[in-house]
Amino acid sequence: MGSSSLRTLGSAALLRRALPSGEFSGRPGGQFQVDSTAWGILALTACDGSAELLDQSRHLLMREQLLDGRLCVNKTHPASYWPTSLAILAWQDSQSCSEAQQRAIRFLLDTTGFHFPRESDAPSAHDSQLKGWPWVDETHSWVEPTAMSVMALRATGYGRHDRVQEAVHMLLDRQLPHGGWNYGNTLVFGKELHPMPESTGAALAGLAGDVDRKKVARSLDYLQGEVDRLRTPISLGWALLGLAAWRMAPPNAATLVERCLANQKRYGEYETSALCLLVLGALAMEMGGQIPLLTASVYKGLPLALTQ
């Protein structure tokens, strides 16, 4: 599957989830969801989607922003602010959204979640004081929301900010000794936990450009060893994004993506954010390491090496 057909296919699948007013639903025929809309904008941008629709979607996303800058799963659940980083990326390069984007950035920079000093006899091995970002207010920092926030802040020019640098440190601290990441625990009661492809892909994408390859070599090996067996969109999408960020595209990526798309016969139509991740991962492979998640960013057109 070439990048042109993938774009066409991705656009068609995504447009079926676009509601008349420009938002995206979680599934075809479903209702508006903030995270689906933000992911939809990112994927449709990468697929060269209609500028008019994208503009409309970005503005609808602005309506969901709370006064302090956050975006939540929905307004009745203000603690679930993890879509904020997605919105920052979705608003990238849109002049009319820049004020909203700045407020979202400020919210992320001012928000830390729950952290505490690690006691010597703590069951968990990681440094619980290092700040990244949580999924939900007043909880601990975990891998994927931290990786997403790092990408969003780096894309908007905050890559050297103390919060981003600490988050990079936090992600490295959560790397499993034998390679890979899971949701964010390393050893508990002395036992090393299992890595997960989606968390590993997200962390690798978040760290690309900020750390030396040697520091993540085991994780790259782990993910390369896993990618052939991945059949589901979140795992495969993040794995391709993570590997692409380190210029390690698997030669059979197109086949893997086609197989994953075909699996919708088995699982039913994919949830929008999962489909978007798959589309973005696939395009990252096609684009020789340029991560579509960031192509609408300040790094557009620049070789990845310049960010390292």
Place this chain on the structure above:
Amino acid sequence: METQTDSGTNVGLTRRDVLRAAAAGLVIGTGLLVVPKRYFRLPQQAQTFVAKVDHYQFDIAGVLTLGMMELGISRKELQGKRILLKPNLVETASGAPHINTHPLVLRGAIEAFLRLGAATVMVAEGPGHRRDTLAVYEESGLADVLTEDRITFHDLNYITGYELPNAGSQTTMKTLTFPGLFQEVDWIVSMAKLKTHHWTGATLSMKNLFGVMPGLYYGWPKNVLHKVGIQNSILDINATLKPHFAIVDGIIGMEGDGPIMGSPKQVGVLVMGRNLPAVDATCCRIMGIDPYKVSYLERADNWLGPIGERSIEQRGETIASVQTNFELIDTIPAQQGIRLT
């Protein structure tokens, strides 16, 4: 969704409850403390059914049908009902199928509920560790089974929720957000795995319900629930959701550092019942664990259900005939001092 009633529970008085009531009276007499209302409730009784099932190729549907009938579940009761089975799918690892509820136990339950007149049966889960629910669904082997049986699987992590007031009030959470799908079903069945747990001592049908809380609102892991207290959250979820039935897969359980890193333990049982604390207390006794030493069970006692041996009418096999001590790890605080003596 219908709410669970106290049907299937009877009134009786245990020595423990007499002591509690006496203690409560003493405290009230001194006017020092307010005693929780549950201490004044008459003690509950429940029934559980234990079946010996040596392996997963056994006629599990037949065993579960028999067990449910023994527990008084009739065709009339299930006629036309929409049943949601909630397995324990956490994560997958090579060589560790004992992490998750076995797919063939799900298949057996689906068949049993349909035989007993259910209109539809669906399976739904929202894993706490993995964002990619479909990967766990696939890698656990459940996708093969449900695809073949044409049974729908729902990913609870991404379903828009509805709020209910927290009926347990054990945590600071004012409301709990459940998947909207639950408003479209009649029975929620917790289909847990027989496992030890490094934070709670044991994870059974009550703890399994962590997986119904959507990741959209609670994150991965569902750290909101950890932050307000795992044991308290278990009680709040169960008190608010009021699940209808439990089936625990103890054909091969997990001992030691559960719920993920422990070792497989061949037990050869299925345990079921309408009342989740009673089912979990029976499971604990089978595992050689004192349910009164498992904090959330001790606190659920005679509130969400009975956990005393005399308050649980045991159908099927006796506990003694299947009891086998699960390994407990001395260095894990939640597993210290919980051995049944």
